Amino acid sequence: MFGSSGHMSKEEAARTAVIAGAVDVLVTLSALIAAHSSVLLADFFKTSLEFIAVLLSWLAIRRIVSGTQHQFDYGLGKLENLSSLFVGSIMLLGMLVIVINAIANLLNPSHIQGVGVWISLGAQIVFGGINGALSWRSFRTARAENSPLLESQAKLFFTRAFGNVFILLALGLSLLLSGFSWSVYIDPAASLVIAASILISAIGVLSSSFYDLLDRTLEETDQIVILRELAQHFHDYEALHGIRSRRAGGEVFVEVFLEFDPDKTMGEIQNVADALCRSIEAQIPGSRVAVALAREASH
Amino acid sequence: MLTVNVAKSGAVNEVLLTGELDGMTSPQLEQQLNRLIEAGERRFLIRFAALTVITSAGLRVFLGLAKKMHKLGGNLVLCEMSANVRGVFDTTGFSNIMTICAAAAEGKALLEPDSAPAPSA
Numbered sequence: 001m002f003g004s005s006g007h008m009s010k011e012e013a014a015r016t017a018v019i020a021g022a023v024d025v026l027v028t029l030s031a032l033i034a035a036h037s038s039v040l041l042a043d044f045f046k047t048s049l050e051f052i053a054v055l056l057s058w059l060a061i062r063r064i065v066s067g068t069q070h071q072f073d074y075g076l077g078k079l080e081n082l083s084s085l086f087v088g089s090i091m092l093l094g095m096l097v098i099v100i101n102a103i104a105n106l107l108n109p110s111h112i113q114g115v116g117v118w119i120s121l122g123a124q125i126v127f128g129g130i131n132g133a134l135s136w137r138s139f140r141t142a143r144a145e146n147s148p149l150l151e152s153q154a155k156l157f158f159t160r161a162f163g164n165v166f167i168l169l170a171l172g173l174s175l176l177l178s179g180f181s182w183s184v185y186i187d188p189a190a191s192l193v194i195a196a197s198i199l200i201s202a203i204g205v206l207s208s209s210f211y212d213l214l215d216r217t218l219e220e221t222d223q224i225v226i227l228r229e230l231a232q233h234f235h236d237y238e239a240l241h242g243i244r245s246r247r248a249g250g251e252v253f254v255e256v257f258l259e260f261d262p263d264k265t266m267g268e269i270q271n272v273a274d275a276l277c278r279s280i281e282a283q284i285p286g287s288r289v290a291v292a293l294a295r296e297a298s299h
Numbered sequence: 300m301l302t303v304n305v306a307k308s309g310a311v312n313e314v315l316l317t318g319e320l321d322g323m324t325s326p327q328l329e330q331q332l333n334r335l336i337e338a339g340e341r342r343f344l345i346r347f348a349a350l351t352v353i354t355s356a357g358l359r360v361f362l363g364l365a366k367k368m369h370k371l372g373g374n375l376v377l378c379e380m381s382a383n384v385r386g387v388f389d390t391t392g393f394s395n396i397m398t399i400c401a402a403a404a405e406g407k408a409l410l411e412p413d414s415a416p417a418p419s420a
Contacts, residue, residue, distance in 0.1 A: 223355030224391055230362060231392035238370055240363050 013134075013141055014058035017153065020130050021051035027123040035116025039187040042101040043120070043167055046198075049094040050160060053087040057153060081209045084152040088206035091156070095198040102188040102195065109184035112174050121171055128164030131157045146251075146286045152205045159201045163194045218245045218252060218284070225283045226254060229276055236272040237261075241294035252287035254280060257294040269293070300324070303331050311342045311410045313403070317349040320357030329360045341373030342410045346403055348379035358391060365397050374398075376406040 028044045060083040135157030142150035170190035177183040217223075226243060241257040256276065260269045273291035280289045301324035302317040312335055320328060332343070343364070347353075361377070368375045378400040380388065388394045400406040 220355055224358075224387075227355055227358050227362060227393075228391045231396055234366075234396045237366075239366050240359070243359065 011058070011061045013138055013150065014054065014061045014153070017054045017134055017138075017157070018051075018058045020127075020134065021047070021054045024123075024127050025051045027119070027127070031116040031120035031123060033116065034119060035112065035114035039101070039105070039112065039167070039170065039191060040116060040120055042098045042191055043163075045097040045101075046094045046163065046194075047160075049090045049097075050156060053090045053156065054153070056086055057083050081148060084148050084205055084209035087152050087156060088202045088209060091159070091198050091202035091205065095195045095202060098191050098195040098198070102191040105188035105191070106185065109188070111178055111184055112171065112187060117171055117175065121168060124164045124168035124171070128161050128168065131161035131164060135161055148208060152209070155201045155205060159198055162197055166190050166194050218247060218254075222252070222284050222287075226256070226280055229279050229283075230256070232279075233272060233276055236276075239294075252284055254284070254287055254289045255292055256289065257292045259294050301327060303328055305331065305335065308407065309411065311344050311407055312340050313344045313346060313407070315346045315349065319352035320350060320360070321352060321354040322356040325354075325356040325360050328357070329363070332360070332364055336367060336371070336373075341368070341371060343368070343373070343375050344403065344406045344410055345375070345377045346379045347377065347381070347384055348403075350381075350384065353384055353387060358387065358393065361393065361397065365393075374410050376400055376409050378403050378406040 024047050025044075028040065028047045032040045032044045135154050138150050138154035138157055141147070142154055167190070170187045174183055174186045177186070218226075223243075223245070226245070230240060230243075237258040238261050239259040241259060243257070244255040246253055258273075260272070276291055277289040281287050300318045301320055304315040304317070306313045306315070314332070316328070318324070335343075345361070361375075365375055367373070376398045377388075379402065380399065385394070385399070388397070388399065398406075398409065400409065
């Protein structure tokens with residue numbers, strides 16, 4: 001089947017992310033309970049929302065793998081984009097929670113304290129490293145497989161790693177500079193920076209997914225590729241009855257409806273169709289080309 | 300916006316295209332050409348002088364028309380192309396499978412029944 005191994009590696013990456021996310025949620029919850037800090041409350045909300053996003057992505061990939069083995073193959077890109085759209089929406093929600101907490105901290109500032117702060121400091125170091133590694137892995141796989149889902153995953157992990165570093169710095173500086181009265185504003189200020197980075201990532205994920213969700217025909221350059229190949233094989237078919245193409249996520253579907261000389265054998269027709277498909281697929285990244293046999297409609 | 304004017308001159312159908320030939324307007328041209336073919340017309344001279352834009356959808360019409368003429372033993376000649384339009388036909392390889400002339404008179408001469416028939420492809 002098309003791309004089975006690719007979908008399996010996607011599933012493995014997503015499953016690893018779900019496990020890491022679940023552990024992250026438990027640790028941030030422990031830190032929150034032991035510290036009663038508004039910043040850690042925001043971190044807990046952010047981590048939980050990200051975990052939900054990763055979980056949904058993993059479930060979507062599982063559905064895709066199942067579809068590859070049975071049916072629903074036509075529309076996998078759309079499912080990926082729906083997941084990405086949901087991930088983006090959840091990122092926006094997480095950003096809002098952080099902003100609201102930051103504003104509350106700015107209006108009623110207080111020094112952070114409690115064992116949870118130290119738990120969180122350790123957790124930020126560990127999960128910062130894990131999120132950085134997962135981001136790099138997802139980014140490499142997304143580039144190799146041209147997958148918008150993994151691209152959004154890579155952005156999500158990068159955002160999380162960025163958040164880990166900032167929370168680490170905010171907590172560390174708040175403790176180190178606690179002698180200064182203005183240090184109470186470090187946490188909320190750092191939270192707003194994290195919120196801004198999440199907003200930028202969410203807009204990117206939402207815009208690309210929304211754009212891809214709207215089934216659209218191919219760009220002119222790709223259409224020209226198809227026509228050029230049809231011109232090159234001009235004498236191999238009898239009539240051109242139509243071309244249907246659309247882009248769904250990172251995948252491109254092209255159907256060419258051709259009529260062949262009835263005297264041609266199925267083997268000869270298959271050879272022409274294979275050559276045409278191969279040459280178009282080689283020039284349009286992520287494309288799947290099918291040649292459909294067509295007959296002239298009787299008038 | 301596309302205007303298609305068809306003028307019959309002997310056995311030759313002169314098709315003058317004015318405006319833009321794109322995804323919106325190409326079905327209109329395709330339908331008009333199909334009606335002529337169904338009526339038994341087999342010689343077409345397509346004049347591009349007043350055509351300002353052509354997209355892949357427009358090119359597809361000519362690929363389909365060229366195949367029909369090839370199958371039915373008809374003749375198709377394209378003429379009066381601007382440098383840009385000619386460039387598109389060269390890029391797609393269409394100029395290798397279709398007869399293209401600079402002037403309409405030249406194309407018409409190729410299509411006249413008493414002249415040597417233009418290769419349809």
